[in-house]
Amino acid sequence: MPSSGIEVSPQLNQQWNTLRKDGSTNYILMGIQNMESFVINQSGNSSDPCNAAQQFLTKEPAYILIRATDEKFYIVFFVPLGCRNAPKMVYSSSLNALKSGLGTDYLVSEVYITEINELVQLTLERSTHTIDRVAMMTQQEQLQFDAAYSTVGTLETESKMTSDLPVKVSTAAQEAIDAVKNKQARTVALTLNTDTEELEVLTKGNQTPEQLQTELTLKTPSFIFFNYNSIDPNTQDENTTGFFVYYCPQGAPIKSKMFHSSAKAVVIKLFESHGLPRKAGFEADSVTDINTEAIMKTIYPPSQQSTRVAKPLPPHLRRKQQQQQ
Numbered sequence: 001m002p003s004s005g006i007e008v009s010p011q012l013n014q015q016w017n018t019l020r021k022d023g024s025t026n027y028i029l030m031g032i033q034n035m036e037s038f039v040i041n042q043s044g045n046s047s048d049p050c051n052a053a054q055q056f057l058t059k060e061p062a063y064i065l066i067r068a069t070d071e072k073f074y075i076v077f078f079v080p081l082g083c084r085n086a087p088k089m090v091y092s093s094s095l096n097a098l099k100s101g102l103g104t105d106y107l108v109s110e111v112y113i114t115e116i117n118e119l120v121q122l123t124l125e126r127s128t129h130t131i132d133r134v135a136m137m138t139q140q141e142q143l144q145f146d147a148a149y150s151t152v153g154t155l156e157t158e159s160k161m162t163s164d165l166p167v168k169v170s171t172a173a174q175e176a177i178d179a180v181k182n183k184q185a186r187t188v189a190l191t192l193n194t195d196t197e198e199l200e201v202l203t204k205g206n207q208t209p210e211q212l213q214t215e216l217t218l219k220t221p222s223f224i225f226f227n228y229n230s231i232d233p234n235t236q237d238e239n240t241t242g243f244f245v246y247y248c249p250q251g252a253p254i255k256s257k258m259f260h261s262s263a264k265a266v267v268i269k270l271f272e273s274h275g276l277p278r279k280a281g282f283e284a285d286s287v288t289d290i291n292t293e294a295i296m297k298t299i300y301p302p303s304q305q306s307t308r309v310a311k312p313l314p315p316h317l318r319r320k321q322q323q324q325q
Contacts, residue, residue: 006094008101026067027053035255061091068108074124076111089262168198176204177274191222213287221248221260223267244281
């Protein structure tokens with residue numbers, strides 16, 4: 001999964017180092033403010049830090065740090081089951097950046113939970129026992145363990161959301177896809193509404209790539225499907241190619257970028273389920289990248305001509321050639 005681009009700021013790093021070193025703070029709750037920056041929401045000291053941290057958890061994702069030793073913390077990634085997909089994806093794709101920014105040397109283990117009551121000391125202690133056990137495994141045993149752990153450990157986080165992200169499809173989007181399938185239209189562009197988490201129609205019709213450029217915006221990612229009619233430049237045969245473009249403009253909000261990127265595979269499957277398989281395609285971050293020439297080069301890659309470099313003639317043949325000239 002691509003990174004969200006959110007990084008630990010110098011100010012947050014300074015806060016973190018102060019809390020980490022003071023020894024009295026044994027729980028810290030962090031989040032992402034406005035889907036743009038990491039923030040510390042709560043911190044404190046308690047005889048039962050897990051229970052204390054539970055009181056501040058809501059239906060939104062959160063990062064919880066629980067002190068394990070003098071300067072080391074468990075990091076808990078909380079993703080509630082009822083939480084919306086967009087924040088799930090932003091938090092999930094930002095986790096590695098948070099760990100890197102805080103310093104992995106200060107984190108003893110990583111735990112994923114989906115319910116508030118799962119945040120208990122025993123769960124955290126078991127996570128360190130697991131790491132110790134892995135260190136003693138053979139390479140083959142580690143591979144088998146990694147396969148099992150990735151299935152369980154990320155069940156409600158990155159892996160599951162990437163492959164099974166539930167996307168609601170509006171009636172208009174269904175009808176637009178069917179219109180392309182039934183050859184009533186050749187082009188459809190869909191976009192995800194990050195508020196309703198529903199796939200909506202941006203445009204449909206018989207636009208050429210160049211005509212479509214004027215209907216795309218610099219702020220809204222979209223999934224574009226062309227039933228692209230072309231003539232093979234080599235055989236002169238007429239072909240129709242299912243061509244998929246994921247358009248993600250650089251100026252789009254991070255939240256929207258991450259949600260669309262995570263849903264891309266699901267949308268491709270949606271087209272396939274309607275009898276519109278993707279035969280070719282590419283990704284674009286500028287509307288001008290979506291043009292006839294780029295599509296044709298993708299469908300019919302230019303043949304790579306092998307070029308020979310002539311070897312220099314031996315001196316006696318060079319002299320003979322010069323005399324003849």
